[in-house]
Amino acid sequence: MHCLHCGKCCHRTEMELSLKDIQRLASAGFRPEDFITVHGDVPRLRNVNGWCYFYDPFKRRCKAYKLRPLGCRIYPVIYVEGEGFTLDKLCPMRHTVSEKEFKLKAKTLKKLLAKIDLERKAFLTLL
Numbered sequence: 001m002h003c004l005h006c007g008k009c010c011h012r013t014e015m016e017l018s019l020k021d022i023q024r025l026a027s028a029g030f031r032p033e034d035f036i037t038v039h040g041d042v043p044r045l046r047n048v049n050g051w052c053y054f055y056d057p058f059k060r061r062c063k064a065y066k067l068r069p070l071g072c073r074i075y076p077v078i079y080v081e082g083e084g085f086t087l088d089k090l091c092p093m094r095h096t097v098s099e100k101e102f103k104l105k106a107k108t109l110k111k112l113l114a115k116i117d118l119e120r121k122a123f124l125t126l127l
């Protein structure tokens with residue numbers, strides 16, 4: 001897909017994190033307590049002043065782009081309860097996602113969500 005870096009997906013994010021995402025960001029020096037919040041027993045990216053902790057709204061860039069969570073790489077493919085895998089209408093560039101890319105990302109997202117679900121208990125014991 002072609003991303004405009006408009007930041008719409010980084011505003012009031014609810015992106016779920018896997019332990020691998022957390023470890024990757026923590027090993028680069030980011031403190032988990034700074035970038036994680038927990039909702040519904042699931043670790044998610046924390047917002048600061050309405051923006052993802054890693055997003056710089058002035059530069060319109062992610063401070064951890066190369067290390068960003070897998071869910072951010074998969075976006076704008078999302079899973080909606082009762083609808084299934086779909087493209088997020090919030091993203092103005094969703095039309096640039098090819099059918100092949102959509103299928104691949106949906107498959108990866110399915111695995112990621114199952115992994116995060118399994119990790120939920122492990123994550124809670126780390127808190």
Ligand code: SF4
Nearest residue numbers: 003004006007009091
């Ligand atoms: S909303 Fe879409 S175009 Fe904008 S930054 Fe996110 S992925 Fe890129």
